[in-house]
Amino acid sequence: MVSERKKKPFRWHVLVFLAPAVIVYTMIMILPLAETLRFSFFQRDTTTQVVSFVxxxxxxxLFFDPYWVEPFLNSLWNNCYFFMIHMLVQNPIGILIAALLSMVHLPGKKLYRTAIFMPTLLSFVVVGFVWKLMLSPLWGVSKGLMKSVGLGSWYLPFLGKEETALTTLSLISVWQFIGIPMMLIYAALLSIPDEVIEAAECDGVTGISQFFKIKLVLILPTIGIISILTFVGNFNAFDLIYTTQGPLAGPNFSTDLLGTILYRTFYGQQLQPGDPNMGAAIATVMFFIILTGVAIYLFFIQRKLTRYEM
Known part of the structure; x- marks a missing residue:
């Protein structure tokens, strides 16, 4: 006769420990997100101030009115360009620096690692104002420095020209945050077992070929995580643009990102009154853009990345 299985008691202590985190996360993330989505379905009449469901x-x-679609698409394109600069400049250079720092006999690598990571600890406001002062054509030091190395003819008011402003701000952001991919890749490289490296050396795989054939393959999951973090961070960018170029994201909206158009729409700027409902619609579209990018990575890219036990 088979004895009846005893039902396992419900673990109430699990709920007790999870409850504080769930409550806090719901209050600061879930509820504001739901309220933003709800807010985007309403509109306030500018004359009577009556709020109605629309x-x-x-x-x-936002997508079809010429008044809205042109600035929105401009900011979306600028955001994509901002992201691509980080993907093509920040992450490859971060991988290169991490590979150099992982060399056993590199002198002073602790100093280099600290110096490169230091800008990441600075606030956007500090970085924005410092670079704005440095690149100023009136009192900045960049013009004199470029002249001293024979590049004076290349000097431009980088933040004052439509053609160069967004690229300049992208490179400033790269300079500030290159320490993050560097440290993550550096940690991944250090976690590769010595046995794997020794086996590769026994097979005659050394130097650059060892990095591309062995190490790079093993750290691909980490590179994927860095890429999605870069995507999320860049499509939430706002502080650096606001600090250096102001809420109008000049010159002539050439540095306008989704974050700055959201700010102007929600709070208003100069003669433009604020429209919180349209701002909520833009914020919701931003959320779904980021959610789509993360979902593509999780369900289509991450699954194809082979993870090796190290």
Missing amino acids: GFENYIK
């Missing part, structure tokens, strides 16, 4: 009208205006 459904998807705010989204239709």
